Amino acid sequence: DQQVKQNSPSLSVQEGRISILNCDYTNSMFDYFLWYKKYPAEGPTFLISISSIKDKNEDGRFTVFLNKSAKHLSLHIVPSQPGDSAVYFCAALDSGGYQKVTFGIGTKLQVIP
Amino acid sequence: DTGVSQNPRHKITKRGQNVTFRCDPISEHNRLYWYRQTLGQGPEFLTYFQNEAQLEKSRLLSDRFSAERPKGSFSTLEIQRTEQGDSAMYLCASSLFLGSTGNYGYTFGSGTRLTVV
Numbered sequence: 001d002q003q004v005k006q007n008s009p010s011l012s013v014q015e016g017r018i019s020i021l022n023c024d025y026t027n028s029m030f031d032y033f034l035w036y037k038k039y040p041a042e043g044p045t046f047l048i049s050i051s052s053i054k055d056k057n058e059d060g061r062f063t064v065f066l067n068k069s070a071k072h073l074s075l076h077i078v079p080s081q082p083g084d085s086a087v088y089f090c091a092a093l094d095s096g097g098y099q100k101v102t103f104g105i106g107t108k109l110q111v112i113p
Numbered sequence: 114d115t116g117v118s119q120n121p122r123h124k125i126t127k128r129g130q131n132v133t134f135r136c137d138p139i140s141e142h143n144r145l146y147w148y149r150q151t152l153g154q155g156p157e158f159l160t161y162f163q164n165e166a167q168l169e170k171s172r173l174l175s176d177r178f179s180a181e182r183p184k185g186s187f188s189t190l191e192i193q194r195t196e197q198g199d200s201a202m203y204l205c206a207s208s209l210f211l212g213s214t215g216n217y218g219y220t221f222g223s224g225t226r227l228t229v230v
Contacts, residue, residue: 004155006155034219036221041223041224041226042223042224043117043119043204043206043221043222043223043224044156044204044221045221046219046220089155089156091155100146100158100161100169101146101156101158101206101219102158103148103155103156103157104155105153105154105155106154106155
């Protein structure tokens, strides 16, 4: 049962353009959402998060949008840089529960110079 | 603070052998989590500790798997009688859980890559 879904396994974007990574979730108990970035042979590193009480959170070039009614979130990277090339995991947790993080399968982003 | 440290980084073992991995969390973190990541998948939750108490175990954690956190600091994950299907990246994470105030600083280590031959 995939509670966090990332339906695009890969995405290629030109340097300087916008990258949009999408994520859908099914568990209505999830109330905190995170994006992690992972390079090969390294653990995931935290990128940005959003609480369900917000619909947008921005940190520099990274913005996460949350649409609770659609159970959908997206990560926007503007402008995209070659160093952004990595696998991006969408993740969610139920802050009222044990707070284990449930991950999607990831989207591999390639930013082409 | 050097973050979450995992050892070894890589382990190759023969099928049927036992292996043990170690995780040293961020020192002030009271929660420690183990995840497993296989190729093409996101990390999957295995188990977690709050201090020394193991509070949840996933059904993915078969009887051959055991995790401990004896003094509420470092943790070990042991796999007995390894199988080829155990080949994966084993990730550890830690966080500071302050109850209703929130869960902070969720940080992953670099992982231990296990190859069972």
